[in-house]
Amino acid sequence: MPGNSFGKIFKLTTFGESHGKALGGIIDGCPSNIEINYKKIKYELNRRRTGQSEIVTPRKEKDKFEILSGIYNNITTGTPIGFIIYNKDTKSKDYSNIKNIFRPSHADYTYYKKYKIRDYRGGGRSSARETVCRVFAGSIAKQILNKKKINIYAYVNSVGNISLNKKYYEIDKNIIENNIIRCPDIKISKKMIDLIKIKKDKGDTIGGTIVCVIENVPVGLGEPIFNKLHAELGKAMLTINAVKGFEYGSGFLGTKMSGSEHNDEFIKDYKTKTNYSGGIQGGISNGMDIYFKIAFKPVSTIKMNQYSINDKNKKVKITIKGRHDPCVLPRAVPIVESMASLVLLDYYLINKIYK
Amino acid sequence: MPGNSFGKIFKLTTFGESHGKALGGIIDGCPSNIEINYKKIKYELNRRRTGQSEIVTPRKEKDKFEILSGIYNNITTGTPIGFIIYNKDTKSKDYSNIKNIFRPSHADYTYYKKYKIRDYRGGGRSSARETVCRVFAGSIAKQILNKKKINIYAYVNSVGNISLNKKYYEIDKNIIENNIIRCPDIKISKKMIDLIKIKKDKGDTIGGTIVCVIENVPVGLGEPIFNKLHAELGKAMLTINAVKGFEYGSGFLGTKMSGSEHNDEFIKDYKTKTNYSGGIQGGISNGMDIYFKIAFKPVSTIKMNQYSINDKNKKVKITIKGRHDPCVLPRAVPIVESMASLVLLDYYLINKIYK
C-alpha cells in the first residue's frame, strides 16, 4: 500500500530525502549466484549524476554507493541487497526562504496537505534525487538481463520543438552517449543543447521526450489481465518525476490508422512484418522489439520571478534559489532504462513460474 | 502476481472467457453500509453492451448480472461481493477455421506460447468481453464516489483524423450520451459516425482517443513514490484492450513548453490559474480537475482478407468471421470511467489510513 516499493519478485524498496543524511534501498528477490560488476553500477550512476555537463544542475554529488548485504565476494547470495548513498553536497539554507511557500507545479502543497508536515529542504522526498536509488537497482537488473541477452537502451527523442524524426530502428544507438544530451544524431543534438542553453540563460526550463527500446525479449513475458507488460511499463515510466505521458508501439498516432494498415502480419518464424504492436500483444511480449515513448514536462523550478500562495493563503512573490536542471532529459535517460530494467527482470522472473 | 486482480483495498478479481459459460468476479474490500442502486449498475452495463447501435458489434448479450453475496437488502455488508454474468449469445463455431491460425495483432500467438494451450473461441480470456466485469465493479465504485461528490465522466475525443478540438472544460458533458459515438459535439459526432460506417462497410476498423475527467477530487489522494495517482490511472487505462497510450494534464504537448509557461500559478485558496498539472502534483491530487487522454488503436479483427502463420509455421490466408466492432470507442467510454472509478475509490480508501 505504502508507495515506496516497486516490483513483485525483484522488488525494490527505497528511502531518503533530497537533503537528508542518505538515500538507499533494499532489493529483495534478486536471484542468487550472479556476479555483479560494480563498475557497471558506477557507470550508470554517473550517467544520472548531477554536474555531469553544462546543461544539468551543478550540485556535486559523487553518488558513491555502499553495498551492505546480499552480495558476498561479488556474487549475489539470494538475500536482500541493502545499499546506501550518502548526500554530500546539500545546501539546505537555499530553501529557507520558501519554507512557508508552495512552489508552483511542485509537490510542496500536496505533500503538506497529505502529511500535515513538510520537509522543505530540496523538496524532501518528492525531489528527483530519489531516482538515484532506482538507477542503482536498475543497473543490477540490467546486468542480469544482459546475461540473458535482453538489451535495453533509451535516448532523447525531442527537446521542446526540436525532434529527432527517426524511427527507433533507424538510429545508431552507438552514438547516444557521444553527446551530452544523449540524442543519437549529432546535428539534432547540437540544436537541442543550444535550446537548453537559451532556456538556462533565461532561468527557464524546457521539456522533451525519450524513446526506450528493449531488444531480444523472449516471448511470453506479461501477466494478463491487469498486469499486462505494457501497463506495468507505463506505470513504471509514469512514476518518474516530470513524466506526463506514455505510449508504446504505434501510440497516439496509431489512433488515426485503419485496422488493415495497423495489423502486424505474421511472417515466417512468427516474426511480424511491421511492429505497430510494439512487441506486445494482449499484454504479453511477442518476441519483437518493445519500444515506447515518454513525455517529460519542463522542470518546475525556474529562476524567473513567480507568484504563489503561502501557508497562510496569502499571495507572495517567489524567487527560487538552489541548483536545478534546465532540462531533465539527459539525466532521465538512465532512469528510464533503469525502470524498464526493473519491469523486464521482474516479469522475466515471474514467467519462470509458468514454465 | 497472477494478473486477474486490480486494486489494493477496493479489490476486483475477475474470471471468464468470451465463449465460456459465464464471466464474473469478486469485489473484496467494499466498505459496508452503502446502499447500492442496481438500476445504475444496469445503466452502465448497457452503455458497454454489444448491439447497442449500428456502429458496434451485433452480438446480443443482455449482460444480466446476478449478485451472489456481500449485499443484503441492497446494503453492502463488508463481505466480498460475488457476481456473475452468463454468456448467452456465443457462436463458437465461427472460430473453428482459425483454431490453428494466429490472427494478426491479436493475442492468439502470445497466449499460445505462454500457456502452451489456447481457447480459440472468441479469443478466450483475451477478448474485450472480459471488460464487462470491470464495468460491473466500476459502477459500484462510481456510486460510492458519487456519494462523496466525486464525479467521473469520459467522452470520445477523436476517431481517426476527426477530432473534437476542444479543451475538456469547454465541452457540455450533458450531451455525451445524446449520440451513439458518445462525443459531446453533435456535428463532430456525425462525422465520426460516418467515418466508422465507411470503415465498417469495407470490413475495416478505425482507432481514436477518449478523454476522461474527474471532478471534486479531495486533496491528498496518491501514494508516492511508486504508487503515484497518475501512474496508477495510467496503468489502469493501459490494461484496457486496444489501448496504446496515456497522457494526463499537458501530456505530450507539454513537452514543447517552457517551465515559465507550464507552471500552474497558485491563487487564492490553493486553486491554480491554469491546470497543466492535470490535478496531480508529485503523484498526489491537488484538488483541481484530473483529466487524461487515452489512445485506442483500431480493432485488430477486420473482415478483409489477411495473411498469417499457423501453428505449423506455414503461411495461410485468413478470413475472420464472428461479430466485431468496427471501432471500440463508444463502448470503451464506460470502461474508461469504470477503471478510473476503481482507481479513485481505491486511493480514496487508502488515504483514510493516513488521516
Add this chain to the structure above:
Amino acid sequence: MPGNSFGKIFKLTTFGESHGKALGGIIDGCPSNIEINYKKIKYELNRRRTGQSEIVTPRKEKDKFEILSGIYNNITTGTPIGFIIYNKDTKSKDYSNIKNIFRPSHADYTYYKKYKIRDYRGGGRSSARETVCRVFAGSIAKQILNKKKINIYAYVNSVGNISLNKKYYEIDKNIIENNIIRCPDIKISKKMIDLIKIKKDKGDTIGGTIVCVIENVPVGLGEPIFNKLHAELGKAMLTINAVKGFEYGSGFLGTKMSGSEHNDEFIKDYKTKTNYSGGIQGGISNGMDIYFKIAFKPVSTIKMNQYSINDKNKKVKITIKGRHDPCVLPRAVPIVESMASLVLLDYYLINKIYK
C-alpha cells in the same frame, strides 16, 4: 488488505455467506495444461460435506460445484478458474430469534461492531460454510501436488481427553477414512465417536486436535525471513474456524528438551536421524516429512441454554436453533489438507523463480 484472498501465486479468492444464494471463488495463477479430475474434487467435497454421518450437522448440502472458466476440456488453460457452489438447504428463520443477540464465543458481536451491519442468517460470512471453497481449491492444488509426488494427509489425533498417542510415522494412514471420525486407530476412533455422541445428546460440543503430514517435499520450499514455510502453514491453519493453536515438529514438547537431544543429526544423503525439526529448517523445507498439529476448540453453538447480551446492552436468555456440529474434527480433516495443499503448491511455484 481485504482478507478474502489466500496465496501469492496460486491465489484463491472466495465469496459467499452461509445462507446467501451461493458461495464460490476464483483461483488465479493455476498453471496451464494440467488435467483436472472432477471426481477427485467431488471426493474431497464429500469428506467435508454436512450430513455425512451421525456425528456431524444434519444440514443437507450436496455441494454440487460448477466450474465457469479456466478449464477447457478438463485441461487448465492458465486463466482464472471461476467456480460456484449454490446453497440449497438454508433454514434462515431458525436464526430470527437471535437477530439482535450476540451468541457467546461467536463472531456475531465483532462483525457487527466492525461493519455496523450483520447478516445474522447462519452466521453469514463467519460461518464455516465458507470452507467449502477452500476444499474446492485445495482439491485442485492437491491433484497438482500429487502429480509431483507430494502427498498430504491429515487425521484426528484427539477428541477431548481421548488421544491417539502415536507418532505420525507409527500410524497406518490407509485406515483414516475407515471410520467417521477419521482417526487411524479403530479402537480409539470408537471412543472418540462415543464421546462426541454423549456431547451431542446433551446439546454440548467438544474440541480436539488434528495432525497433518506432508511427504516427499522437495528441498528448498520456503522464503525467509518473514515468509518461512512453517509460518505460512501456521497462518493457513489459524485461518480455519475454531483453530486455537498450531505447532510443527517437536512443538510445545520441544521446549522441554535440551539442544543435544533436539538436534537432528544429518546422516548419509542429507537425511536426518530424528525429525524434531518437522521437515523445515530456517523456514525452508529440508526434504524430511513435514508434520504439524492443530488445536480446535469446541464448537460455540450449543443447544443448552445460555445467557448473553443483545444489541441494546441487555442481558438475555438465548436458545440456539439451527443445525450444528457437535465436533468439527471429522469435517475439518479435508479442510486442513486443503489449506496445506494451497500453501505447498504456492511455495512450490514460488520456488521455481529461483531455479
Add this chain to the structure above:
Amino acid sequence: MPGNSFGKIFKLTTFGESHGKALGGIIDGCPSNIEINYKKIKYELNRRRTGQSEIVTPRKEKDKFEILSGIYNNITTGTPIGFIIYNKDTKSKDYSNIKNIFRPSHADYTYYKKYKIRDYRGGGRSSARETVCRVFAGSIAKQILNKKKINIYAYVNSVGNISLNKKYYEIDKNIIENNIIRCPDIKISKKMIDLIKIKKDKGDTIGGTIVCVIENVPVGLGEPIFNKLHAELGKAMLTINAVKGFEYGSGFLGTKMSGSEHNDEFIKDYKTKTNYSGGIQGGISNGMDIYFKIAFKPVSTIKMNQYSINDKNKKVKITIKGRHDPCVLPRAVPIVESMASLVLLDYYLINKIYK
C-alpha cells in the same frame, strides 16, 4: 513474494547478515506527525542485545542505530524511515571450520540447497542477529500504539520443565524486567536461571515458552477470512527464529473442553465473563485482552561434539566455536513484543479504512 517484508500498511523490509557490514531496514507507511522518542528505541534494543547478562551470548554488539530518513526533528514525516545498525563485533574466522559442513538443525543445509551458495559466517542471513531490525521497527510501532493506549508486554513462562503456572492475569507485569530471564516471579526466575547455567556449563542449550499480552485493544481489528488477527499474530511469531508453536486464548488445552465450559458469556457492556477466546472472535478483536503463548526450541548451536555431513556427503565430527545463547528466551521477549506491535499497528491502520 520475496520474504523480507512484513506488514501491509506499516511495512517493514529488512536486510543484513550476521557477519556482514551492517543490518538495517525500511519502514514504509508510518503515519506522519508522530513524535518518536529515540531513548525508547534504545531501551528496546538493549533488552534484545547480546552480552546483557551471564545467560546470553557474550558477543558484544552495541546496536547503535542510525536513522537516515523519514523523521525530521524527531517527528515522522510520512516518508519511509531508513535505518542502519552496523556490525561491530564479528569473529568470522570462528566459522571457517564449518564452511563446508552443515550444522545439525541449522539452516545451513537448506539455504545452501535453495540458493546454491552460502554465507557461512555466523549463519549469514539465517542468524537471529536479523531480529535486531524487528526490534528497532517494533519499538516505533510500540510507541505509536502506546499513544493510542494499546499496551503490549511479554514474559518468560517456562524454561525446560520449569514453568510459571500462573494465568496471564495473575502475574505482576512490573517485575518482568527485575530479573535477567524476564519471568514475573522471582522464585521461579531463579530456578530458570539456574537451569540455564547448568545447560551452559555443559555446552548445552534449553527451550521454553513466552506469553504475550495485549491490553486495551479496540474492538474491530482483524480482516476475515484469511487475514484474521490471530492468524497474522501466529504467523508473526512463527517467523521468529527457533519458534515451534503458537496458541492463543485457550489454545491446546481448549481442545479438551466442552462448548458449555469454553463459551465466553457476554456480560454488561459486551465484556465477557471468561476469556477463552483470547480477545479475538471470528478473527476480529472483541475488546478483551489478547494473549498467546509461543514455543521456542532449544538453540541448535551447542558446544558439545556432534556428527554431521559435509557438502561432499561425508560424515564428519563437528565442534562449533563462536559465541551463542544457551537459551534464547530472555532476549526473545522484546522480539515477541516487537512482532506483536508490528501486527497490531498494521491492523489498527487497516481498520481505519473501514471507519
